[in-house]
Amino acid sequence: MKKLASLSAIGLSLLVLTLSMSTPVVMAASSKGTGQALEIAPPLVYIKANPGQVVHTKIQLRDITKTQLIVTNEVNDFVANGEDGTPKILMGDDSNNPFSLKNWITALPAFTLSPNQIQTLSVTINVPKNASPGGHYGVIRFTGTPPNVTGSGVSLSASLGALVLLTVSGKLTHKIAIDTFAVSKNEGGEPAKMFQSTPLSFTARLKNSGNIQEEPTGHIVVSDLFGRAVAGVNINVPPRNILPDSTRKFVGALDKSNLGSKRLFGLYHAKLTVRYGDNNDQVATDAITFWVIPWKLILIIIILLIAAFFGVKYWLKHYKRRVLKQAQKPKRPTKRRRM
Numbered sequence: 495m496k497k498l499a500s501l502s503a504i505g506l507s508l509l510v511l512t513l514s515m516s517t518p519v520v521m522a523a524s525s526k527g528t529g530q531a532l533e534i535a536p537p538l539v540y541i542k543a544n545p546g547q548v549v550h551t552k553i554q555l556r557d558i559t560k561t562q563l564i565v566t567n568e569v570n571d572f573v574a575n576g577e578d579g580t581p582k583i584l585m586g587d588d589s590n591n592p593f594s595l596k597n598w599i600t601a602l603p604a605f606t607l608s609p610n611q612i613q614t615l616s617v618t619i620n621v622p623k624n625a626s627p628g629g630h631y632g633v634i635r636f637t638g639t640p641p642n643v644t645g646s647g648v649s650l651s652a653s654l655g656a657l658v659l660l661t662v663s664g665k666l667t668h669k670i671a672i673d674t675f676a677v678s679k680n681e682g683g684e685p686a687k688m689f690q691s692t693p694l695s696f697t698a699r700l701k702n703s704g705n706i707q708e709e710p711t712g713h714i715v716v717s718d719l720f721g722r723a724v725a726g727v728n729i730n731v732p733p734r735n736i737l738p739d740s741t742r743k744f745v746g747a748l749d750k751s752n753l754g755s756k757r758l759f760g761l762y763h764a765k766l767t768v769r770y771g772d773n774n775d776q777v778a779t780d781a782i783t784f785w786v787i788p789w790k791l792i793l794i795i796i797i798l799l800i801a802a803f804f805g806v807k808y809w810l811k812h813y814k815r816r817v818l819k820q821a822q823k824p825k826r827p828t829k830r831r832r833m
Contacts, residue, residue: 531558532565532607532638534654541660546623553615553656555636557607563638565613566604571596572633572657574740577699581657583633592705593738595632595660598622607638619660627664628705629738633657659707659735667704668771673741674699675766675780681745688785692758693749698729698766700744700778702736709733710770710778714746719761725752729766758786 533556543549557563571594575582588594600618607613617634635655674697676685681695702708712729727746736742765781 532556532563532636532654533558534636534656537654537656539656539658541619541658542663543619543621543660544663545621545625547621549619549621549660551617551619551658553617553634554612555607555615556612557609557638560609561640562609563607564604564641565607565636565638567602567634567636569596569599569601570633570635572631574737574742577741577743579734579736579742581631581633583635583655592626593628593630595619595630595658598625598630598660599632599634599658602634606641617658619658621660621662625662626705627662628666629707630660630662631658631707631737632660661706666706666772668706668708668776669702669704670708670710670736670768670770670776670778671701671703672698672766672768672778672780673701675764675782677748677764677782677784681747687783688787690788690790691786692753693747694784696727696729696746696748696764696766698744698746698768698780699741700730700736700768701741702738705738707735707737708770709735710768711774712744712746712766712768714764714766716748716762716764718763721763724756724758724762727752729768760787761785 535554539551539553541549541551555565571584571588571591572581573584573591573593574580584591584596598619598621600620602615602617605613633655635653637653676697677689678685678695678697679689681697683695685697696714698712700710700712709730711731711733714727714729715723716725716727717723725748727748729746730744734742761783762785763781763783766779768778770776770778
């Protein structure tokens, strides 16, 4: 099994796989409580199919401990959970989910894995003839349990899954909109229009209203009052997925990595261009303006200048009085010397 890594988990926990990669990588789950662990490859499966087609894919599992395991499985649907790209597993039936894949995957039998044994599983997906075009999403979860654990026993077993992203051919709707585009001092901070200095953080929330997952890429051009570009900031590079009917948040920093030694002062414009679709031929744009003015420093300088002005004025006033006072004093007569 190629490129296997491990991730610890305690109890009956699902391995959380974020849709943050455009190509599959290999991850695994393990249980510290009993030393049980499984590895899976790949954890992210992309498939294209036609309505009515039967498609096949393969998943590999390995027991990486010294304990024999009975491996059981369960198929669930998943949707986007929040704005960070983490999938939310739907444990029950959801007939209202238009992107369901659960009932298309043929159930897999339980099997036993010996230590370090690799098991290749053939997964069959029956796409209905009336399947709606677009994306359908499911997860095949596996749990390993020692054979000596009875129904009355307690075992801490880790559950891990392979996410399946299946695209049914037909009329695919690509529709990405920029829900919000803002700038703040720090990532997660409140949006603002005026700042004292860089670094700054851009936040873009992209909404997918289509019927297929998208991997949009964005670029922000920051220009000054005269339209001269001063920096460029990438958004969602390398690209990560946005599931249909969901919004995902992306951030990009305006700092020394793209500004270099430049210091910003004045009014600036930031234009976000997002490209998406099969050939990145569709575009969404938005723009904002913001100020970078070190007003605290400027205020201190103004206060110092005002203090210096009144200080000089005060000194000149008293100097003038002293000169006039000296000029008004009567002169003492000088004594003449006798020859």
